[in-house]
Amino acid sequence: MATPTKTKPVIAVKPAVKSYDELSKGWQKVFAEFDLREADKLGLLACAKHPAHTSRPKSQQLKANFVVNFKILAFLFGPFYYFAKGMWKKGLYLTLMLVMANIGIYMVWELFSDSELIDRLLPSLNCAIFGALANYDYYRYYKLDETIWPWMPKWMQNWWGILVAYFFGLAILLGAAFLSVVAEESGGTSSVKDSYLNGYEQTTVGLAFDNWSPCNQVNWELQQSTNGIRTVTYHCQTDLSVFKKAAHTEALRITGDDKKAVPKTLEAASLQVAFILNHGNSFTVDHVLWDLDLGQTHSQRYVTANNVMVDIYRNQLSLSVQELFTVQNILLNSVIGEQRNFENNTGK
Secondary structure, three states: OOOOOOOOOOOOOOOOOOOOOOOOHHHHHHHHHHHHOOOOOOOHHHHOOOHHHHOOOHHHHHHHHHHHOOOHHHHHHOHHHHHHOOOHHHHHHHHHHHHHHHHHHHHHHHHHOOOOHHHHHHHHHHHHHHHHHHHHHHHHHHHHOOOOOOOOOHHHHOHHHHHHHHHHHHHHHHHHHHHHHHHHHHHHHHHHHOOOEOOEOOOOHHHHHHOOOOEEEEEEEEEEOOOOOEEEEEEEEEOHHHHHHHHHHHHHHHHOOOOOOOOOOOOEEEEEEEEEEOHHHOEEEEEEEEEEEOOOOEEEEEEOHHHHHHHHHOOOOOHHHHHHHOHHHHHHHHHHHHHHHHHHHHHO
């Protein structure tokens, strides 16, 4: 008969409890309050509703909340406080999450408001989040060796997990920045292109300008000066043969001599129409000019907006070129040239 084997009795070993003796008296009060609320087992919001806390008089609840709910040093120093207390992983992840959240908030805010209130509000909100989480996070870090939050996957504890998270965060950041630039540019140009000019309500600015037949290439550009003025500029790179033909025709009509209509060195001719954006997405035409590429130099000759609008909306190239050979245009460009020289000299 086989003799039964003797099994050793299993002795339950209680987990070692960390002492708080090495902590400052301030941290001992914080940890004692969290122990009362069983914050090592519950989440931050759940432990705030623990019966041991809520059963106390309101005055004691307020006093206890004052002890554990906010850390002023974390509010002031943010992730650097987390790094100093050894919680560098949570500091990195919390910073990344706040950056992503800020981008989302900014993008949504831009859709509905032009106010700059969000620029002042978000930094304070970010600091407040660090201040509100620091005591609870340090309690769990010290007592449970918790380096990331329980809801995060375990692979994010590794260094490569942090690198992956930041890589995707950087990709999202760059993507959001690109979309923001595109949205801003399209928003500025669309406010002009989707509108109608007074006296030319037959079609939108965009349809008329983009489909002007003399153009080989069309480009819209949004610029903002240091004083906040935004300008949308329309560039039409004309078919050079079409421009030369129109120039010869108009020079012959105005001066009776077409030999000097087009400089021999002319390599390209482009029309520029600048629109200044006003409040409420209205706009005004700032200036219109022909930019003549003469090889090593450029000659910019201003023309009146009315003649250009007639040409564009009639889909022709006539009046805007004809104006280049009139006495009024010569005087106009002379005055503007002197003004530009004065501005350049005073700016030195």
